[in-house]
Amino acid sequence: MDNYKILKLNVLFAGIVIICSAISIISVLSVSVLLNKKEYGIRIAFGYTKKSIMKSIFFEVLLLQIIAVVLSFIYVYYSYVNSKISAFNLIYLSTLRTYSLISLIVLLMVFLAIVMTVPLYILSRYEPAMLIKEEE
Amino acid sequence: MIQLKNIYKEYRTGDIITKVLNDICLEIRKGEFVAIMGASGSGKTTLLNIIGCMDRPSKGEYILDGICVNKLKDKKLSEIRNKKVTFVFQNFALMEKYTAFENIELPLLRRHLSLHERKKIVTDVAKQLGIEEQLYKRPKQMSGGQQQRVAIARALASGADIILADEPTGALDHKNGLEFMNLLQQLNKQGKTIILVTHDKEVASYASRTIHILDGRILENV
Numbered sequence: 288m289d290n291y292k293i294l295k296l297n298v299l300f301a302g303i304v305i306i307c308s309a310i311s312i313i314s315v316l317s318v319s320v321l322l323n324k325k326e327y328g329i330r331i332a333f334g335y336t337k338k339s340i341m342k343s344i345f346f347e348v349l350l351l352q353i354i355a356v357v358l359s360f361i362y363v364y365y366s367y368v369n370s371k372i373s374a375f376n377l378i379y380l381s382t383l384r385t386y387s388l389i390s391l392i393v394l395l396m397v398f399l400a401i402v403m404t405v406p407l408y409i410l411s412r413y414e415p416a417m418l419i420k421e422e423e
Numbered sequence: 424m425i426q427l428k429n430i431y432k433e434y435r436t437g438d439i440i441t442k443v444l445n446d447i448c449l450e451i452r453k454g455e456f457v458a459i460m461g462a463s464g465s466g467k468t469t470l471l472n473i474i475g476c477m478d479r480p481s482k483g484e485y486i487l488d489g490i491c492v493n494k495l496k497d498k499k500l501s502e503i504r505n506k507k508v509t510f511v512f513q514n515f516a517l518m519e520k521y522t523a524f525e526n527i528e529l530p531l532l533r534r535h536l537s538l539h540e541r542k543k544i545v546t547d548v549a550k551q552l553g554i555e556e557q558l559y560k561r562p563k564q565m566s567g568g569q570q571q572r573v574a575i576a577r578a579l580a581s582g583a584d585i586i587l588a589d590e591p592t593g594a595l596d597h598k599n600g601l602e603f604m605n606l607l608q609q610l611n612k613q614g615k616t617i618i619l620v621t622h623d624k625e626v627a628s629y630a631s632r633t634i635h636i637l638d639g640r641i642l643e644n645v
């Protein structure tokens with residue numbers, strides 16, 4: 288019963304962390320899209336499509352997230368391997384390897400989709416001619 | 424050849440509709456040097472953006488070398504911007520985070536060229552414009568005249584035959600401005616079609632034809 292409560296608390300905590308980080312990543316990405324909009328406009332003027340620019344922003348963020356996920360997975364995995372606690376270690380590790388890994392990947396996809404929507408929507412609303420305009 | 428037939432452009436912001444271009448009809452032949460003059464807000468930039476496929480007309484037909492451009496998809500338009508028409512902007516429109524080399528290289532990145540081939544094209548145009556010493560500087564480290572040369576080098580690197588210049592001398596001092604106009608004239612003699620937007624009579628005098636535009640309408644075709 289006690290273990291169950293701790294687990295529930297952990298899930299709650301993880302949920303809060305995920306939501307907070309999603310919000311902060313969304314705002315950072317939105318600001319960065321706005322800061323770079325002139326560069327996007329220049330690229331479009333010389334032969335890029337808006338789609339190709341959105342695609343490259345998406346893959347840039349995807350790459351960063353994959354790096355983050357791999358690092359955190361490795362960290363958690365080895366902290367289990369090295370912990371002395373118990374008989375449960377084997378179960379933990381096998382859940383990590385199977386169930387957790389898959390849900391992690393699904394979570395990453397969902398997280399990425401949610402996080403990318405806002406900045407890409409902001410960018411999509413600009414006409415190419417508007418992007419390049421100087422505003423001071 | 425550029426043919427504009429009854430081009431209209433309006434912008435919608437909420438309920439307000441701004442009519443920017445009104446029934447523009449215009450023909451520009453290959454190899455011409457045309458100046459477009461008009462007061463601020465008369466629609467010059469909008470017209471140039473439509474010619475440069477950065478924007479689409481609300482109504483009317485735009486035919487470029489026999490192709491009806493307003494029916495094309497984004498992808499095709501981007502190819503036109505990459506190969507057929509190219510821009511020189513008033514504020515130079517260089518990417519601040521990149522070197523002159525990387526800026527000039529930009530149109531070449533959309534083609535399947537090796538670094539070696541790109542390097543050759545970039546150094547060739549840089550030599551032609553006398554900026555080969557500046558290639559590894561960033562825009563902030565260059566003078567206005569040098570930045571405008573980088574901008575024209577980028578336009579030349581694309582190999583496009585039509586150069587659209589939106590007040591290209593607007594951010595230059597008088598001497599650099601005239602130098603730049605001489606450069607444009609030289610390029611025109613080498614066969615480039617040049618469409619220049621300006622509100623400076625002296626600058627417009629370099630062109631072989633001047634078109635006046637007022638409130639989105641063409642006034643005369645002298």
Ligand SMILES: Nc1ncnc2c1ncn2[C@@H]1O[C@H](COP(=O)(O)OP(=O)(O)O)[C@@H](O)[C@H]1O
Nearest residue numbers: 417434441443462463464465466467468469470
């Ligand atoms: N994206 C836009 N949305 C609404 N109005 C616009 C937009 N772009 C330009 N305009 C309006 O169109 C008019 C003409 O603009 P522009 O073509 O830039 O003129 P010019 O280059 O001759 O100074 C201006 O009144 C401007 O406010």
Ligand SMILES: [Mg+2]
Nearest residue numbers: 467468469589
């Ligand atoms: Mg203008």
